[in-house]
Amino acid sequence: MTITSAAEGLDTPDISVNRFARIASLPVRQPVLALSCALLLAFGALAVVSPWITADPAALDPLSRLQSPSLAQPFGTDQVGRSVFARALTGTRVSLSVGIAVAILTTLIGVSIGVVAGYFRSVDKIVMRAMDAVMAIPAILLAIALVALIGASPVVIVTAISLPEIPRMARVVRASVLTLRERVYVEAAIICGGRTTAILGRHILPGAAGPIMVQSTYVFASAMILESILSFLGAGTPPDVPSWGNMMSEGRQFLQIAPWILGFPALMLAITVLAANLLGDALRDLLDPSFAGGEMR
Amino acid sequence: MSAVLEVSGLTQIFTSRKGPFGLFGRRELRAVDDVSFAVARARTFCLVGESGCGKTTIGRMVVRLLRPTAGSVHINGEDFGNLSGETLRKKRQQVQMVFQDPLACLNSRMTAAEIVEEPLQNFGIGDAMSRRRKVARLFDQVGLPQHFRARLPHHLSGGQRQRLGIARALAADPALIVADEAVAALDVSIRSQILNLLKDVQREIGISYLFISHDLAVVRYLADDVAVMYLGAVVEQGPAETVFAAPAHPYTRALIDSVPAVHPRNRRRRAPLEGEVPSAASLPSGCRFRTRCPFATDICARHAPAVTEITPGHAVACHHARSLPRFDAPGPGRTATPDAVA
Numbered sequence: 027m028t029i030t031s032a033a034e035g036l037d038t039p040d041i042s043v044n045r046f047a048r049i050a051s052l053p054v055r056q057p058v059l060a061l062s063c064a065l066l067l068a069f070g071a072l073a074v075v076s077p078w079i080t081a082d083p084a085a086l087d088p089l090s091r092l093q094s095p096s097l098a099q100p101f102g103t104d105q106v107g108r109s110v111f112a113r114a115l116t117g118t119r120v121s122l123s124v125g126i127a128v129a130i131l132t133t134l135i136g137v138s139i140g141v142v143a144g145y146f147r148s149v150d151k152i153v154m155r156a157m158d159a160v161m162a163i164p165a166i167l168l169a170i171a172l173v174a175l176i177g178a179s180p181v182v183i184v185t186a187i188s189l190p191e192i193p194r195m196a197r198v199v200r201a202s203v204l205t206l207r208e209r210v211y212v213e214a215a216i217i218c219g220g221r222t223t224a225i226l227g228r229h230i231l232p233g234a235a236g237p238i239m240v241q242s243t244y245v246f247a248s249a250m251i252l253e254s255i256l257s258f259l260g261a262g263t264p265p266d267v268p269s270w271g272n273m274m275s276e277g278r279q280f281l282q283i284a285p286w287i288l289g290f291p292a293l294m295l296a297i298t299v300l301a302a303n304l305l306g307d308a309l310r311d312l313l314d315p316s317f318a319g320g321e322m323r
Numbered sequence: 324m325s326a327v328l329e330v331s332g333l334t335q336i337f338t339s340r341k342g343p344f345g346l347f348g349r350r351e352l353r354a355v356d357d358v359s360f361a362v363a364r365a366r367t368f369c370l371v372g373e374s375g376c377g378k379t380t381i382g383r384m385v386v387r388l389l390r391p392t393a394g395s396v397h398i399n400g401e402d403f404g405n406l407s408g409e410t411l412r413k414k415r416q417q418v419q420m421v422f423q424d425p426l427a428c429l430n431s432r433m434t435a436a437e438i439v440e441e442p443l444q445n446f447g448i449g450d451a452m453s454r455r456r457k458v459a460r461l462f463d464q465v466g467l468p469q470h471f472r473a474r475l476p477h478h479l480s481g482g483q484r485q486r487l488g489i490a491r492a493l494a495a496d497p498a499l500i501v502a503d504e505a506v507a508a509l510d511v512s513i514r515s516q517i518l519n520l521l522k523d524v525q526r527e528i529g530i531s532y533l534f535i536s537h538d539l540a541v542v543r544y545l546a547d548d549v550a551v552m553y554l555g556a557v558v559e560q561g562p563a564e565t566v567f568a569a570p571a572h573p574y575t576r577a578l579i580d581s582v583p584a585v586h587p588r589n590r591r592r593r594a595p596l597e598g599e600v601p602s603a604a605s606l607p608s609g610c611r612f613r614t615r616c617p618f619a620t621d622i623c624a625r626h627a628p629a630v631t632e633i634t635p636g637h638a639v640a641c642h643h644a645r646s647l648p649r650f651d652a653p654g655p656g657r658t659a660t661p662d663a664v665a
Contacts, residue, residue: 209427210424210428211431214429214491215430215441217418218415218419218441218445218491218495219413219416219442219445219495220441220445221445232432
């Protein structure tokens with residue numbers, strides 16, 4: 027049965043129908059992938075629409091401070107009467123945008139370094155030893171030092187978080203490129219007169235796309251955690267901009283009388299990071315056939 | 324006679340470092356040692372030998388996936404072995420390759436038409452329209468239906484994939500195609516189709532082949548000239564008919580004897596080779612075949628035999644080439660190519 031349908035599938039003229047059916051059946055075939063994507067998309071949507079659906083996150087209301095969650099204040103209020111719901115949703119923007127910016131920056135730089143190191147063997151040792159050196163620096167220490175030196179701006183925070191992630195991405199990409207460059211079809215492309223740029227772009231990078239996507243989801247997750255840690259330590263997002271990290275830092279003092287101030291941003295961070303990690307795992311299972319369990323093609 | 328490919332003194336030495344950090348010197352491995360031959364236009368030159376004898380390394384040097392350690396590779400009289408960079412890339416148009424594994428040599432993300440068009444794009448041949456026409460012509464030439472153009476390699480059968488590989492090799496109008504075990508991975512029936520395709524193409528456009536194989540039946544069917552290799556060196560070389568009818572080197576004889584007979588009536592008494600192929604990292608003194616040669620004498624251990632012509636065009640590297648017992652060569656029927664040859 028499956029054999030006949032596969033044979034018919036070869037000559038199916040309208041591939042778009044197949045593609046639509048494949049996407050429509052995704053929640054059934056890949057429940058983890060679908061769930062994590064849905065969660066991340068929901069958080070992304072919340073981050074975008076938060077200014078329109080919540081009160082001003084900076085509005086003080088000292089009369090109604092430290093109120094527990096209610097219908098009017100779904101996540102309660104903090105020690106100066108600001109809405110924790112509004113602040114947590116605004117914090118989503120900070121976390122997600124830092125996560126995405128770090129993921130993009132790390133991917134761009136890490137992939138370039140990894141491809142160069144993996145394909146051009148002469149520079150490999152020098153570049154990778156430099157990467158090892160960067161990796162040896164503790165990420166948080168480096169970030170705090172950078173923020174202390176230059177000051178806490180979004181650019182500095184993103185740079186500070188990206189820097190220690192770049193070697194990890196470079197290693198993953200280098201490892202893929204090292205195996206891909208030995209493939210016979212790459213040799214065939216060289217014999218067919220391919221320029222180095224064409225060989226890298228057409229024959230090697232597409233093969234490394236899987237590991238790159240997986241690694242960038244992990245970078246996305248760990249960047250959000252690092253941003254929260256930095257903000258918690260007071261070296262990250264400035265206090266006037268609500269972020270999950272500095273909300274938790276402020277809420278820590280009221281943990282015993284108003285646990286919701288710390289609890290809700292922590293919960294949202296946990297869910298987002300979990301969703302990102304699950305997405306990474308699901309993608310790895312899907313894209314890397316050596317991990318069993320994913321749907322084989 | 325102007326040769327399409329002329330190889331002389333070709334040598335490849337692989338070095339690896341010994342011990343931690345390479346502190347204990349280098350280990351040298353002579354994969355190919357001073358090999359010379361020439362391939363004329365519209366002719367097929369076959370390299371035969373056991374696996375590990377260096378025939379593939381020669382192929383890789385001829386297509387310049389490897390730079391020769393020493394010696395020269397000339398294509399149509401022009402240097403190819405020492406080029407690099409953009410001059411090498413442009414010159415690659417002259418030498419294309421057909422691979423052993425027809426699936427591994429095709430990028431699984433590219434359609435059949437894209438694969439065949441790639442060399443045309445790379446070498447800047449024609450505009451988009453003329454390239455499309457050329458791809459269509461190539462599909463006809465190798466016997467692939469036009470509606471396969473949008474298919475991916477894994478949608479094709481093994482024989483169709485190899486036809487696609489041949490179409491790609493032909494696309495840039497090369498003077499020489501290096502075929503490394505090009506039919507070894509195919510079914511016997513498909514094998515003869517591909518061999519016939521290669522022959523037909525040669526007849527049509529006068530292309531030359533450097534065909535690398537361990538399969539004597541295939542070599543016998545295809546070859547105009549043969550070089551038999553053992554441990555990185557050519558031990559016997561000459562026109563295919565002569566070499567198969569009157570093999571003058573003990574190793575060539577052993578190779579021919581080792582082909583199993585198709586019919587029990589043709590079964591031969593044979594003296595199989597004893598022992599293992601020595602390591603290319605520590606070659607025996609004198610003749611490199613002496614450790615397994617039934618005719619070896621003292622001189623074989625002391626002096627490496629020079630390559631000498633015993634009849635015009637037929638050269639052998641053996642001290643005893645003229646004094647070996649007569650060899651009753653099997654008839655062509657016994658080692659003929661797969662019966663499916665039409």
